[in-house]
Amino acid sequence: MQLTMSYFNNLTESIGNTPMVKLNNITKELHCNVWAKYETFNPGNSVKDRIGLKMVLDAEKEGYLKPGGTIIEGTSGNTGTGLAIAAIARGYKCIFVTTDKQSAEKINVLKAYGAEVVVCPTNVEPEDERSYYSVAKRLGDEIENSWYVNQYDNPSNPKAHYDTTGPEIWEQTEGKIAHFVVGVGTGGTISGVGKFLKEKNPEIKIWGVDSYGSVLKKFHETGEFDKSEIYPYVTEGIGEDMIPENINFDIIDGFTKVTDKDAAIFCRELLKKEGMFLGNSAGAAIKGVLQLRENFKPEDLVVVLFHDHGSRYLKKIYNDDWMSKMGYM
């Protein structure tokens, strides 16, 4: 038998080409096929490995990132992990700025990757000098030979999904995908995948999942940035209190909002009914699929994207005491 050597030169080469998995139980009542683009198979256990690598490679090409440089980013954890994996492979330091809403597990992991982590208050306006947006930007200005990534406005974020995630979904479904449903934060995933799929077939519908307490759904529907929509919420990873440049609202057909309680409960349902151990936004995404059911025909193929892994939520969603304390169980 002929043996063929098969290996990656470093971990970043293993990013992408994640599986597509049919959901068999949780969406039974829909009478159409729902498949999941299962992003936890990336080496950092989230979709954000894709953008971490792409943003670093593009910054090198553009000359923003130079040898021995420091990568600075405001991140809730997953983008930090993706950037850290790229930084280790290519020899950079990392400073991550995050909020006190994020789970301790996520912050501990970033530190363990060797990054410095700065924690800022959640409940301040984005323009406030204490906000994690402002602190990350200031550190980028102050620290020599540093580069502020800014995943909210960095075009390499949606480009990573246009180049990889979108084409993978198109190929894995043989172009038969009719609807794409995904949680929206920076907008990188929905905008990159959505643009690719609409270029292939403009009939494909692109649906965003938002949180209560976020401005995105109303902004898409009315064009109004309504500050009264903003209040603190529990769901991690999706929803915004500002409008990121990376959200291409034109390619989005509609949004649905999912409550914190439903997002948490549906994470537990995914584990119980499908054996899928996933993060907070996956619960929101699958509940979003169920809420959008009136848009799906029986012959439609719906693809939902699951962003990250359940291990980052052990002290919250996968902890009965926390679920009871929050009134979710």
Ligand SMILES: Cc1ncc(COP(=O)(O)O)c(C=O)c1O
């Ligand atoms: C767990 C999780 N889900 C969903 C999202 C939203 O993805 P995007 O930023 O591409 O809109 C993020 C991004 O921060 C995330 O970390």
